[in-house]
Amino acid sequence: VLLLDVLLTVGVEALFASPNCAPWGNNSRSASAKYREEKRAEEYATLQFLAVACFMQVLLNRRYIVENSAYSDIFHESPLRWLRELAYHLALLDQCACGGQLEGQYVRKRTHFQSSHILHHLQILCSGGHSHLHLRGGGRAASSAQYPAEECRRIMSDGVIPADASEGGSVPSLPASFYKKSFEHKLRDLEGIADAKGLKDVWNKIVAPWYDQAAVSVVKAGVASEPSADVGIPVGPVNSPLSPRRNLQEETESEPAQPAQPSEKKTLKDLVTGLQQGKPWQESKYSAENAV
Numbered sequence: 185v186l187l188l189d190v191l192l193t194v195g196v197e198a199l200f201a202s203p204n205c206a207p208w209g210n211n212s213r214s215a216s217a218k219y220r221e222e223k224r225a226e227e228y229a230t231l232q233f234l235a236v237a238c239f240m241q242v243l244l245n246r247r248y249i250v251e252n253s254a255y256s257d258i259f260h261e262s263p264l265r266w267l268r269e270l271a272y273h274l275a276l277l278d279q280c281a282c283g284g285q286l287e288g289q290y291v292r293k294r295t296h297f298q299s300s301h302i303l304h305h306l307q308i309l310c311s312g313g314h315s316h317l318h319l320r321g322g323g324r325a326a327s328s329a330q331y332p333a334e335e336c337r338r339i340m341s342d343g344v345i346p347a348d349a350s351e352g353g354s355v356p357s358l359p360a361s362f363y364k365k366s367f368e369h370k371l372r373d374l375e376g377i378a379d380a381k382g383l384k385d386v387w388n389k390i391v392a393p394w395y396d397q398a399a400v401s402v403v404k405a406g407v408a409s410e411p412s413a414d415v416g417i418p419v420g421p422v423n424s425p426l427s428p429r430r431n432l433q434e435e436t437e438s439e440p441a442q443p444a445q446p447s448e449k450k451t452l453k454d455l456v457t458g459l460q461q462g463k464p465w466q467e468s469k470y471s472a473e474n475a476v
């Protein structure tokens with residue numbers, strides 16, 4: 185809820201996301217149906233939130249770009265599928281066309297992009313004239329997970345929206361009062377925009393289920409801390425108890441700081457894996473141990 189409120193209040197002109205492709209790509213089809221569906225179910229909440237964030241970008245005449253492996257099922261069988269009830273544009277990119285190489289050889293590794301706006305820079309395929317390194321074995325697929333510099337440049341170029349490039353219909357500028365409203369009232373205003381643009385059905389498929397699961401509620405001023413009451417951002421159910429704050433001096437005295445222990449750095453090749461038994465690194469929380 186806090187992340188979405190920041191997206192609505194502060195905002196970005198282009199939201200770029202690259203969700204975990206392991207449960208959705210070509211390699212996932214070699215796994216058993218039961219295991220594949222289990223791994224995809226683990227991604228559901230994240231992708232549901234991403235769909236909401238992308239839809240909000242559309243309502244506010246901003247842009248989203250979602251990247252995944254070529255011919256991924258993620259755009260057809262995950263919550264992102266509802267974005268295809270809106271206007272969308274696709275692009276395919278081969279890494280070798282952007283200078284992608286491993287071990288001195290070109291790597292094709294085709295990537296799929298979906299956006300709310302036309303992609304002028306990311307549609308680029310291999311022109312031929314060279315061989316490609318096979319990525320199976322030796323951790324090569326993991327090593328190729330890093331974008332070539334030229335691909336990064338193209339992503340940034342397509343993230344820039346010209347002033348006259350609106351593709352979502354006319355949306356009047358939001359009044360300054362919008363940004364001071366509670367999160368719940370911001371959603372109400374955006375639901376009205378969706379209705380005015382003929383997108384109420386899409387709202388019901390994308391936002392309404394997430395809203396119900398997120399248990400969004402307005403926090404009463406008597407329960408919330410003063411900053412939360414001023415901003416109006418819901419931080420949990422009204423009846424949930426708040427943890428008492430500890431005195432900073434007591435905390436410092438009772439819990440002396442421990443010297444940081446140096447950790448062994450790992451390479452991208454060590455971390456990126458396909459869909460296999462156990463929890464892949466993409467699904468793990470960030471920590472010093474899994475930092476690149």
